Amino acid sequence: MKSTSIFALFIFQFVSSVALSAERPNIVWLISEDNSMHYLKMYDDHGVETPRIAELAQHGLIYDHAFSNAPVCSVARTTLITGCYGPRIGTQYHRKSVTVPMPEGLKMLPAYLRDAGYYTANNSKKDYNATEGKGVWDMSSKKATWRSRREGQPFFYKQSFTATHESSLHFSKQVMANEKTSTDPETVFVAPYHPDTETFRYTNARYRDRIQLVDQHIGAVVDQLKADGLLEETFIFYFGDHGGVLPRGKGYAYESGLHVPLVVRVPEKWKHLVDAELGSRQSGFVSFIDFGPTTLHLAGVKVPEQVDGRPFLGEGVKAADVNKRDTAFGYADRFDEKYDLVRTWRKGRFEYIRNYQPFNFDGLQNNYRYRMLAFQEWRELYQAGKLNDAQREFFEPRPAELLYDVEADPHEVHNLASDPEYASVLKEMRSELSLFVSGLPDLSFFPESYLAEVAFENPVEFGKKRQKQIARLVKIADLSLLPFSKAKPKLLKALEAKNPWVKYWGLIACSSFGDEAKELAPVAIELAKNDSNRLVRIRAAEFLGLIGAADPQATFRQALKETDSGIEAGLILNSLVLLRDGKPGYEFEIDKSLLQPNLLENDTVARRLEYLAD
Structure with a gap:
């Protein structure tokens, strides 16, 4: 009797799943690595022809203002899969020092599709900075395909194409001399911030060749869908995962690092879900936080309240409303061993x-x-x-x-x-961004090492409880935007605060002023010698070093000797390299024996020591 009941329950769940998944569109994400919209002819006259992507656009939509929220892969891909801003949920650092949990009550977006009866397949890159959890993918490997699903089951399929990845441009001078490109280097456009040299022209040409190769790979997937009789039942999203890999693209928060191509092919069967003329260009701003919610909405799945994005396609979404959207937020933090904010x-x-x-x-x-x-x-x-x-x-x-x-x-x-x-315009944009990062709240106003120590078990809750404190730190940071005469009394007050992070940001603001803030050097000298917080001492020494008011080397050596945190050591070494390679320049001699042995296992530390040893 018991076994009969169990069998009946299984049949009920199976039938319910099939019923739930019936008559839903298939959705495919095809992602080219490391390319901004500037390299495709459909976006830029200097770009290359991508005929297979152009075919998608003929029966779909081209988005003229699509943005990766971050200019580097793990941060961008985590934003895609969560629908959340990285600095709010603690996933803003590349490579991750700590894998943080998903926000409480939120799953990665494919899990909601799977719960609704979809087959979810990923081929094959993940690169997430958050814990994936269970039930996200039915299959995730280089062999993953929609063809493994049950007959008639709708599917969500994601595939990344590596031909354009940055590593494809890590060639030698010998390769450059001997391997000709299909694209003529003499015909390529060289950005005005790049030197117009043989090396840059060859690199440009080689990269354009790789984009055309990706175009062929995307076409091959479309051909498979057509051969399976699925093309007119499937939404196909093509986009780049962030900016291009020529210098000042990937890793840098300019248009070249954030503005990506996005084409959505609309299937005949489901075109009633799209309130726009096929073959048209859309002017509304969409970003990676929106891609997951859009996919869920197209599938008829409720969008979780915890996400930051909103759908730009699907039932009830009006093209006119989407085209009124005109803002996008971007962020760049640590990239490997290079820190920035x-x-x-x-x-x-x-x-x-x-x-x-x-x-x-x-x-x-x-x-x-x-x-x-x-x-x-x-x-x-x-x-x-x-x-x-x-x-x-x-x-x-x-x-x-x-x-x-x-x-x-x-x-x-x-x-x-x-x-x-x-x-x-400047005043309006400044005010809007300041309010946005304060309200997010943006966790990066605390150092990464401190977040790893006290926040990464529940980053969202940590941020909520400290929203007022973060807003205060933003205001301290923004003192650097005032004339120094107006900022000076507030800076002095910040440098005398009990809160270490107020002092920390006061010192960063002093460094931002440079020589203008030289009269605050005596206060900074005292902090560099005696403050109880290592990173406050380092920021004080950094300021003094940048303006040539005091040699920072002893403070840095002592801090590196004391710290037992690889993350903190990485931040210290970033400032050390800045003071060595920048102006006025200091001859640091750092031997690995100075650091505690466990710190050498930290990738950021290892990279910096490797460079310093050259």
């Missing part, structure tokens, strides 16, 4: 970039990045004094604020932040 606010034709540590220049050493000959040559030309103003900026301290008219200046080389004509 950049936030962007794209609104209409303008992009506002807030460099919270403007002294931390873009071209600061990242070992993986500098495997590329173009990166190496760019820095060599800078050191030789052979670059123009736009080309030099990558290796020099940045303004705290950048404002670009992206329509007039698509490659972002003309900063309008100090132009009186755009003062009202």
Whole structure:
């Protein structure tokens, strides 16, 4: 009797699952690695033809303003799979030092499709900074396919294409001399911030060849769907996972790192779910937080309340409403061993970039990045004094604020932040971004090592409880945007605070002012010698080193000797490399024996020590 009941329950669940999944569209995500929209002809006259992607657009929609929220893969892909902003849920660092839990009550988005009867398959990259949990994928491997599902079962299928990955441009001078590209290097466009050299032209041409190869791979998947009789039952999303890999693309929060191609092919059977003319271009702003909610909504699955995104396709979603959306938020934090803190606010034709540590220049050493000959040559030309103003900026301290008219200046080389004509735009963008990061709340206003110690067991709850404190830290950071005479009394108050993170951000603001803040050096000297918090001492020494007021080496050596945190050591070494490679420059001698043995296992530490040993 008992076995009969169990069998009946199994049959009921099976039938319920089939009934639940009946008459739902299939959804496919096809993701090319490491390419922004600038390299496709359908977006940019300087791009290459991608005929198979163009075919998708003929029976679909081209999105002119689609954005990865982050310019690097693990952070971007975690945003995609969660529908949440990384700095809110603790997934903003690449590579992760700690795998954080998903927000309480939230699962990765494919799990909701699976619960609704979908077959979910991933081929095959994940690269998540959050714990995946159970029930996300039916199959995830290089052999994953929709063909493994039950007959008639709807499916969600995701595939990544690596042909355009950054590693494809890690070639030698011998390869450059001997391997010709299909694209003629003499015909390629060289961005105005790049030097126009043989190396950059060859790198551009080789990258364009790889994009055309990806186009063929995408076409092959579409052909498989057609052969299986599924093409007109399947939504196909094609997009890049973040910006392109030529220097100042991937890893950097400019349009070249964030603005991605997005084409959605709409199946005949389900075109009633799309309120737009097929073959048209859509002007509304959509970003990675929106892709998961859109997929769920197309599938008729309720979108979880905990996500940050909202659907841009599906029943009840009006194209006119989507096309009114005109803002996108971007973030860049640690990339491998290179630390930074950049936030962007794209609104209409303008992009506002807030460099919270403007002294931390873009071209600061990242070992993986500098495997590329173009990166190496760019820095060599800078050191030789052979670059123009736009080309030099990558290796020099940045303004705290950048404002670009992206329509007039698509490659972002003309900063309008100090132009009186755009003062009202700057003020509006500054205010909106400041309010946004405060309200998020943005966890990166605490150092990563502190978050790993006290926050990463439940990052969302940690942020909620400290939202007022984070808002205060944002205000301290924004003191660097005032004239120094107005900021000085507030900076002094911050440097005298009991809260270490108020002092921490006060010192970063001092470093942002540079020589203007030199009169605060005596206070910083005291902090560098005697503060109880190692990172406060380091930020004080960093400020003093940047302005040449005191030699920072003893403070750095002592802090590295004391710390038992690999994450903290990585942050300290980032500042050390900045002070060594930047101006005025210091001859640090750091032997690995100075650090506690367990720290050498930290990847960030290992990369920095490798570079320092060269």
